[in-house]
Amino acid sequence: MASKRFNALPGFGLTMGVTLFFLSAIVLLPFAGLVLRTLGLSWSEFWGLATTDRAMAAYRLTFGASLIAAVTNAIFGTLLAWVLVRYEFPGRRFIDAMVDFPFALPTAVAGLTLANLFSANGWLGRFLVPLGIEGAFTPLGVTLALTFVGLPFVVRTLQPVLEGLEREVEEVAATLGAGRLRTFASVIAPSLLPAILTGFAQAFARAIGEYGSVVFISSNKPFEGEIAPYLIMMRLEEFDYAGAIALAVVLLVFSFVLLIVINLLEQWASHFEH
C-alpha cells in the first residue's frame, strides 16, 4: 500500500477499533436504546407525556435550581480557586483537600446532612427558620444541595489555569499604567473565562443529573419539590415506562444542547488561543 506511513506506535487500527467499541457499548448503545423505545410512541403521545403540568413543574425546578447552583459555583468557585492559588495561609492545603469532599462523599449522605442542618430543629435551621428562611424540604434546599455537589468542578478546572498565569503579565500591565481593576478586567479575566465556562458547564450538567442528595432535602411533592429525575423514578414505580422514557429523552436532549452551547461559548472565549 502506497499510503502506509511509518508510525512510532503500531496498531492504530486495533486501538481505534477498541476505542469505538468501548464508546459504543458504554455511551452510544444506552442512548440508542432510549431513543428506540420512544419510537414506539407517536409524536403526540410523546409530547403529551413529556409536557404534562407535573413534568413542566419538575423541569422548572431541575433546570432553575441547577442554573442558580451553577452560577453560584462559577462566582464563588472562582473566588475560592483564586484564594487557594494566590495566597499562602495556614490551613490552605486542608481547605484545598476539602474542595474534593463533594466528589468523595456519597450524595445521599450529603443530602441527609443538609436536610438535618436546615430542618426546623437543626443546627442552622433553628436560627434560620424563625427568620423565614427554610432550607429543608424546599426549592432553596434543592439549590443548596446542587451547589454542594457542583462546587469542585469550577475550582478544579480553574486552579491549573490560575497557576499558569504569568505574574509578569500583571506587572507589565502596571508599568503601562493599569490599576488592579483594569488589569483584572482586561488581562486576567479573559484568560480565565474559558476555564470558568467549562467548570460552569460541568457543574450545571452534574446538577441536572443529581438525584441522591436532592431526594433527601426536597419535599419531593408534585408541583413544588419534585425534580425531573425523581419524577422519572415515580413513573417507573408506577410501571409507566413510556412516561419515564419521554421525560428521560427531554433531559437527554437538553443536556446535549447544553453541551454544544457551552462548547461554542468556550471556543468563542478562547478564540485567541487557536
Added chain:
Amino acid sequence: MSIELRNVTKQFGQVAAVSNVSFSVNEGELMALLGPSGGGKTTVLRMIAGLEVPTTGDIFIRGQRVNDLSVQERNIGFVFQNYALFKNMTVFKNIAFGLKIKKWKRADIKDRVHELLQLFGLEGLEKRYPHQLSGGQRQRVAIARALASKPSVLLLDEPFGAVDAKIRQELREWLVTLHHDLNVTTIFVTHDQEEALEVSNRIVIFSRGHLEQVGTPREVYETPANEFVARFIGVMNVLDAEVKGGVARVGELQFPAPGRRDGSKVRIGFRPYAVQISTDLTLYPYRAVLRHTFFLGIMLRLELELASGLILRSRMTKEEYAQLGLEDDREVSLQIRNFRILSSDTSALSPEQEVQHLMPPTIGEHI
C-alpha cells in the same frame, strides 16, 4: 541626568539582594547591568521600575525622587524576559494598551501604533495574536508596547535570554540601531559579558548585590577595578602559583617573581592577548592543545589546554586565526608575553578584601 540611584539597598528578609548601590544613567544612554545570576541586577531594574521598593536609599528619575511613586505613575517602559504579552489581545491591542489607559484619542492611538508597527517591522501583523508570532516578533511587540507612550526610560530584563544564539546577534545589532534612532534612555540586564561589551555605552557590574565597577566597555575592559571584574569580563587569565627560587610556578608555567619568598602563594594574571600562539611547536616554550574556538563577531576566543591540564584563554582576530591555520584539537606552542602578579599570600582573603588588596595601581607590568 536621567536616572540616579543613591545608596540603594534592598533586603529580602535577612538577605541583602542589593547593598548600598549608587550610580547614574545619562539621558539617552544605553546602559548594561552586568553580573552573574543572583548578583542583584534584576532587583535594581525592578526598583527603578517601581516593581520593588528599596529598603533604604533614593531613586531619581529626571531629577524627581520616585521612591513613593507607584509603578503606574513612573512612566517607564518595561520588557520582561518572557515578553509577558497579553495573549488575549491582538498585536495592535497589545501596543495600544498603555495609550488607552492614558486616555489618548482613538485617532492618535491608531497613528502611534502604526508608527511603531512600521518602525519595528511588524506591519501586517496587527491582527495576529501573540501565539501566532515568532520569538523575535514577540520581543519586538513587547518593546513596541513598552515604548508606545514615550516613556522616560526603557528597561529590559535579559532581552536576549529567550532567543537562540543565531537570532541573538541580529537582535543585539537591532537594539543598538533602535537605540540610536530613538535615543531613549535604555537600561538592560544581562549576564553575558560579550553582550554588555558589544551593545552598551556604559556598563554597571554587580556581584552579590555589590556594585563592582561602572564604566564604558573600554574602561571596564582595559582597567578592571578588581579581580572579580577582570575575571568576569573574561579579560584576564588568573592562576594560583607558588614561588620557588624567585620563580612563580603553576603547572609547567613559570613566571619570574624576584624578591618573593620561597613557598609564598601568588596570583598571576594575564590578558588573553598576552598569550601568543604558533603552530610551529618549537617556536614557543609551552605546548598546548586548542580545545575550543568561540566565534564572537570579528574576534575569536580560544581555549587552550596545557599538558598539565591548565586552561588558558586567548583572543585573536579571524585573520590571525586563518593565517595560523588553527583548528580545534590542533597542537600548538605558546608563550605569555606579559603578566601581573596580583597579590601575595592571599589564600585566606575573602573576595571583598581582595577588592582592596588586589591590583593597587603601583603594581607594574612585568615583561
